[in-house]
Amino acid sequence: MPTTATTDAAPAGRLAGGWRTTAAFAGVTALSMVATLVLMCLLPHSDYLRYIRADETQQYPKTRWIYERIHFDPTPIDVAFFGSSRTGGAIQTAIVEEALAREGIAAHAVNFNLPQMGRNLHYALVKELLESRDVPVIVLEVTEIAERHLHPQFSTIADAGDILEAPVIGNLRYARDLVALPGRQLDLFLRSLPQTVGLEPAPRFEPGQYAGANLDRGDVLIDAEGNRKSRDRTMPEAELRAAARRFQAGIDDPLLPEALAEVEFGANRFYIRRIIALARAHGTRLVFLYLPSFGAPPEPAERSVWGGAGPVLTVHPLVQESHLWLDETHVNWTGSQIVSRALGPMLAPYVRPDLDGTP
Structure with missing residues (x-):
């Protein structure tokens, strides 16, 4: 046994x-x-390459210029606009500068817009700017929409640390961005390697190819799909009103109870708060600019979330006429001139606080 x-x-x-x-x-x-x-x-690479990589897509052909304007152009940046194609279509910085000059202020304005909303991307761009330049005023676009979705280009432009530290709750892109990160880092490392070992020159700023201190595409609007539209035209009124009704009807009501709003909208709110903290840390005044769609309410969404962090300017009363619109969400060339001229007196107290004693 x-x-x-x-x-x-x-x-x-x-x-x-x-x-x-x-x-x-x-x-x-x-x-x-x-x-x-x-x-x-953790693989090292040239930060410049991240912006070049994003610039290689048809949808975002402005990112290389953004990096170059921040790092290679010594022209001051006194007022920096961040937002979507609404900001791109409505803000003509040369006109804003002229309007500020009429208020007795010599200032350089720069439009750092990219198509599509997403506060994660705005945070990455604001961080890039404020860690490199002294900027008195940042103007951040707000709309009538409480944003759920983050920007897809964040995973291309942001540094690895910010991708790893992204919020999980309410962030439908988190897993996708995290999975893509090692491959992105390896690609950037391999593209940087020949320059690191001296086999070829590093990406270099070419002054002759640089678009200049202001990049306002006054004649064309580039939307989130990369489509180009002439801005010197007007949508017929009946067509505009029908499109605006469809757009407003398509704005989803909150899916969750108000008590769970931080779950549903928390990812974008996370980045709004980070932008606010960055501005405060660098002594930059943060101004919110309401750029509504045609027929939108007079007040922006989620004002209670960020409203105490800075003044809220609005152009809502200025853009009520149908002849000022390219489509239901973008003003046309005439509309952008009206908006840009109006911003001179609106922004003057924040660009030059001594004008009215604003701290």
Whole structure:
């Protein structure tokens, strides 16, 4: 009997040992994969390449210029606009500068808009700007929409740390951005490697190809799909009103109770708060600019979330006429001139606080 027990125990022991070996191998493999992914995320690269990489897409052909304006052009940046194509269509910075000059203020305004809303991207751009330049005023677009979705280009432009620290709750892009990060880092590292070892020159600022201190596309609007529209035209009124009704009807009501608003809208709110904190840390005045769609309410959405962080300017009363609209969400060239001229006296107290004693 003892012999039988010993004989029966041997296969069981070998089986247990085999499982332990397999488990150990799987654990080592998993740890190796995690370590490899972590190391890939830490691979160095040229920050300039991130903006060049984003610029290579048809949808976002302005990102290289944004980096160059911040880092290579010594022209001051006194007023920086951030927003979507609404900001791109409504703000002509040369006209804003002229309007400020009529208020006795010599200031340089820059439009850092990119198509599509997403506060994560605005945060990444504001951070890039304020960590490199002294900027008195930042103007941040707000609309009638409480934003749920973040910007898809954040994962291309943001540094690895900001991607890793992105909020999880309410962020439908988190897993996608996290999975894409190691591959992005490896791609940027490999593109930087020839320059690092001296095999080819690093990406270089070419003054002859630089678009200048102001990049206002007054004649064309580029939307989130990369489509180009001439801005020197007007949508027929009946067509505009029908499109505006469809647009307003398509704005989703909150899906969750008010008590869970931080879950539904929390990701964009997270970045709004980060932008506010950045502005305060750098002594920059933050101004919110309401750019409504045609037929939108007179007040922006979520004012209670960010309203205390800075003044809220609105052009709502100025753009009620149908002949000022290119489509239901963008003013045309005439509308943009009206908006840009009006911003002179609106912004003057914040560009020059001594004019009215604003701290």
